[in-house]
Amino acid sequence: MVSCPQCGASLKEGAKFCHVCGYHLPETEQQPPKQEAPAQETPKQEEFDVKTYTNVDANEVFDSVKSGGLFKRAIKIMFNPKQEWEVVAKETPKVPMLIFGYVLILSIIPLASMFLNGMLSGLIWGGFGYYMVTGIVWGVIYLIICVAATIISAVIINALAPAFKSEKNLGRAMQLVAYSITPMFFGGLLFIFPFISFLGYLAGFYGIFIMWNGITPIMKTPKERQVGYFFTSAGIVYGVFWALWLIFWLIATLILLAGAIGYVRHF
Secondary structure (H helix, E strand, C coil): CEECCCCCCEECCCCCECCCCCCECCHHHCCCCCCCCCCCCCCCCCCCCCHHHHCCCHHHHHHHHHHCHHHHHHHHHHHCHHHHHHHHHCCCCCHHHHHHHHHHHHCHHHHHHHHHHHHHHHHHHCCHHHHHHHHHHHHHHHHHHHHHHHHHHHHHHHHHHHHHCCCCCHHHHHHHHHHHCHHHHHHHHHHHCCCCCCHHHHHHHHHHHHHHHHHHHHHCCCHHHHHHHHHHHHHHHHHHHHHHHHHHHHHHHHHHHHHHHHHHHHC
16 A cells, blocks of 8 residues: 555555545555566577587597507596596597597407407418418407497497486497497407407406596486496496397308318318
């Protein structure tokens, strides 16, 4: 309620005239109309830029190898994973660079090791040509599996991210997988030696520890969901890898067996 400045009568809010003395209330003395609070704008979602995931320069790959940046990243992620994951989290992920500039290049290590294994096996047991070809075949298969397993695992892990309240980002999932399987590549150095080559596969399991340190900073996984998402992701990576390895092993074994039979018949 407001009061008339002339006679003091009580007036209703918003009245323009006094109903007692007829005094015309000035506009300034009227109760200003209530203004509605402006509606809050819905935050815009970040637009998906396909170039972020597809734009990679071949020179960037070569420069990474020539400068040693590729191997520095690999060494740091294996020996100081917690600190290196923090560095990775600040980078813009590039899927092609991770595949062609990291996984594919490091896969050459086990490929070369398996080739040398074939040569040594040929010198020890005879049949040099057969074992050399076998080494090359298994090396190429291992390279294909590493690349394929990285892509398939990253896609699945990324698709499951919302279920664990994590950030759904294919580039981040690719970083998590590619860097976590780094021990598989360097463990491949043991493939050179015929009698202990199996240890190369066991070395790859060190990647589980690396992934544990990376699941939260890379995928923005809450602490209460870290354990579940970690075990799920690790199971996916190694499950996909060994499933592909079994499939290729069956195919390659049949091919090599046929080749061996033909080799024996030739002599």
